[in-house]
Amino acid sequence: MTDVVVSIQKLSKVFGRGNLTALKDISFEVERGEFISLIGPSGCGKSTLLRIVGDIIEPSTGAVTVNGKPARRARLDRDYGIVFQSPVLYDWRTVTRNISLPLEMLGWDRGRRAKRVKEMLQLVELEGFENHHPWQLSGGMQQRVSLARAFSFSPALLLMDEPFGALDEMTRERLNMELLQIWSEIGSTVIFVTHSIQEAVFLSTRVAVMSARPGRIAGIVPVDLPQPRTAATREEPRFFELVTQVREQLHAAGADEVLEEAALQ
Amino acid sequence: MSAIALQRQPARAAAVRRVVGRATLFLLVLAALWGLWEGYRWLWMREGWTWPFVVDDITLPPLQNIFGALFEPARVNGPLLITLLWHSALFTAREAAVGFAIGASVGFALGVVLAHFNVLQRGLLPYIVASQTIPIIAIAPMVVVGLGSYNISAWLRVAVIAAYLTFFPVTVNTLRGLHSAEPRALELMHSYAASRWAVLWKLRVPAALPYLFSAFKVAATASVVGAIIGEAPSSIPDGLGGAIINFNQYYSLQPANLWATNVVAACLGIFFFVSVVVVEKLVVRRAPEHLA
Numbered sequence: 001m002t003d004v005v006v007s008i009q010k011l012s013k014v015f016g017r018g019n020l021t022a023l024k025d026i027s028f029e030v031e032r033g034e035f036i037s038l039i040g041p042s043g044c045g046k047s048t049l050l051r052i053v054g055d056i057i058e059p060s061t062g063a064v065t066v067n068g069k070p071a072r073r074a075r076l077d078r079d080y081g082i083v084f085q086s087p088v089l090y091d092w093r094t095v096t097r098n099i100s101l102p103l104e105m106l107g108w109d110r111g112r113r114a115k116r117v118k119e120m121l122q123l124v125e126l127e128g129f130e131n132h133h134p135w136q137l138s139g140g141m142q143q144r145v146s147l148a149r150a151f152s153f154s155p156a157l158l159l160m161d162e163p164f165g166a167l168d169e170m171t172r173e174r175l176n177m178e179l180l181q182i183w184s185e186i187g188s189t190v191i192f193v194t195h196s197i198q199e200a201v202f203l204s205t206r207v208a209v210m211s212a213r214p215g216r217i218a219g220i221v222p223v224d225l226p227q228p229r230t231a232a233t234r235e236e237p238r239f240f241e242l243v244t245q246v247r248e249q250l251h252a253a254g255a256d257e258v259l260e261e262a263a264l265q
Numbered sequence: 266m267s268a269i270a271l272q273r274q275p276a277r278a279a280a281v282r283r284v285v286g287r288a289t290l291f292l293l294v295l296a297a298l299w300g301l302w303e304g305y306r307w308l309w310m311r312e313g314w315t316w317p318f319v320v321d322d323i324t325l326p327p328l329q330n331i332f333g334a335l336f337e338p339a340r341v342n343g344p345l346l347i348t349l350l351w352h353s354a355l356f357t358a359r360e361a362a363v364g365f366a367i368g369a370s371v372g373f374a375l376g377v378v379l380a381h382f383n384v385l386q387r388g389l390l391p392y393i394v395a396s397q398t399i400p401i402i403a404i405a406p407m408v409v410v411g412l413g414s415y416n417i418s419a420w421l422r423v424a425v426i427a428a429y430l431t432f433f434p435v436t437v438n439t440l441r442g443l444h445s446a447e448p449r450a451l452e453l454m455h456s457y458a459a460s461r462w463a464v465l466w467k468l469r470v471p472a473a474l475p476y477l478f479s480a481f482k483v484a485a486t487a488s489v490v491g492a493i494i495g496e497a498p499s500s501i502p503d504g505l506g507g508a509i510i511n512f513n514q515y516y517s518l519q520p521a522n523l524w525a526t527n528v529v530a531a532c533l534g535i536f537f538f539v540s541v542v543v544v545e546k547l548v549v550r551r552a553p554e555h556l557a
Contacts, residue, residue: 056452076458088449092471092550101467105457135552 005157005189006030006053011062013048022048024214026062035183035190037200037207039246040253045215046193047161053191054080054159067156074157078106081150081188083163087142089134089149095121096130099149106153120148123182140171147179151186158190164199176202180229197250201242202229209246211253218253221246302328326521331528334521346522350508350529357504358533360420360492364427365485365537372432372484373477376439377465386440397433401491404429405498419501426495431484438480442473478545485537493530505530 006029013023022045030036038046051057053064055071066074074080081102089098099120100113108116121127124144134142143163150158163179164172176199183190194200200207204223211218223242225233233239306327309320318324335347343349375393379386405426412422446468454464496506505526512523 054456056455075456078458080456082453082456084449084453086449088447088453090450090468090471091552092474102457104467105459105463133550133552 003032004029005032005067007065009063011059013052014060021214024216026217028208028217030189030191032189033187035192035203035205037192037194037204038210039194039197039200039207040210041212044210044212046210050159050161050191050193054082079156081155081158083146083150083160085162085165087146089142089145091134094131094133095126095145098145099152101149102153116152120152124148124178140167140175143167143175147182151182154186155188158188160190160192162193184228197243197246201239201246202234207246209249209253219249221249299328323517323520326524330521331524334525346525350526353503353505353508354529354533357492360423360504361427361488361537364424364492365431365488367424368428368431368488369435369481369484372435373439376436380440380443393436401426401430401494405495409499419499423492423495423499423501427488427491430487430491434480434483438476439473442476443469445476446472474549475551478541478549481541482538485541486534489534489537
């Protein structure tokens with residue numbers, strides 16, 4: 001029997017007075033330990049879907065269950081880690097205290113927090129920056145602090161909303177590697193929103209392709225690239241085949257914007 | 266270790282340069298103001314201009330008289346004026362400091378309550394604004410007489426008047442500051458299932474600190490003004506307010522004494538302001554570009 005972490009059934013979201021259908025009839029499941037990417041053109045509702053899963057906004061119809069519980073219950077049980085496109089660090093806290101914020105909310109004692117923060121700093125290679133404030137770090141380093149904070153309490157489900165979208169290509173590729181390493185060490189389940197095809201294929205175990213207006217799942221591409229993924233993965237023929245496959249699905253879904261972006265890269 | 270020492274040295278040199286630069290600027294502005302004052306006197310007296318008012322040693326005493334008066338006895342065989350005013354300033358400073366503390370605490374608490382209850386905010390804010398449109402000299406006698414019946418010492422009653430001027434900017438800026446937290450940061454707290462209390466103290470209040478300190482700067486000088494004005498209806502002779510009323514009566518004879526008192530009062534206000542700035546520097550950790 002499979003171990004389902006997230007189950008989404010017939011989910012729809014209508015904004016305003018019924019004039020904007022953001023999501024329509026979305027159904028899929030995410031198994032424990034999976035890394036699933038949501039990809040689609042801007043305005044296809046992928047961030048909305050992520051926010052509904054995280055109980056930040058409510059669906060119009062349909063239901064989300066996480067670990068067999070309603071999304072709200074899962075949030076109250078602190079099952080979620082969230083990473084946004086901007087790092088959302090607290091300026092008045094040092095790197096150490098930013099990472100330990102969720103641990104404080106969970107009521108961990110000082111010693112346990114310090115130990116975990118140290119491990120996380122090692123994992124994201126930010127040793128030596130413990131007492132820096134966020135504005136003293138580069139954008140990539142800030143996002144690494146944000147990753148460390150999200151993974152620090154080993155949440156059952158990680159929700160990532162284009163976390164590397166604002167970074168340059170070099171930094172993005174490095175952080176992709178780091179993210180995979182943290183994911184394999186901590187063993188979380190990840191839902192990852194992106195509009196980069198390469199990023200989606202490189203990171204994921206499955207890629208869910210979405211279409212726009214109204215947003216729905218156009219198809220799901222299983223990524224059978226071997227783990228662990230390395231820099232060489234990006235040069236394998238299978239990688240390019242999968243990128244092409246995702247691109248064709250996007251094209252079939254009428255997502256020309258993403259293709260233009262991909263062509264520019 | 267030597268690497269650190271090498272780094273420290275230029276940092277210290279830069280700090281010294283900054284202090285020297287600031288001091289030079291301060292002295293230059295002071296000299297310019299001095300020149301302006303004396304130049305104005307000289308020109309108006311030479312030309313005999315009477316607009317906007319006649320300039321002579323009574324209306325606009327020379328600055329050396331004003332500063333000179335500080336180092337002369339205020340009355341025959343009495344202590345120097347500056348000694349007298351020093352004690353008055355200390356007395357007023359205590360009223361203003363306690364008034365500031367009361368006003369800032371009440372103002373902050375009120376801001377927090379109003380920020381959490383929209384109905385209260387809409388219902389009460391007009392009256393809070395109205396409270397500030399009533400001149401302080403109309404409120405002061407009520408406070409003085411009203412609290413007098415509770416056997417509260419006179420200086421503390423003046424502190425309450427100072428607090429009345431202080432709380433308002435703090436309330437308004439607390440309200441604004443508490444709402445200044447980023448929406449994403451609030452969503453993050455939401456995802457941690459944080460209680461209202463945790464959101465308040467771990468996110469909203471720290472985010473509000475720059476706004477709070479802007480208010481504290483206004484409030485600090487207002488508390489000094491409030492204390493000085495509050496002394497008049499209380500007939501307290503021990504503070505700067507008492508000194509001002511006293512020297513007012515002798516203005517046509519010794520105008521420099523009143524001006525000297527004003528200088529001391531201004532210095533007290535500046536001291537309060539600078540104290541807030543120093544605390545802000547120690548407490549508020551923000552990106553340099555986000556500091557007001």
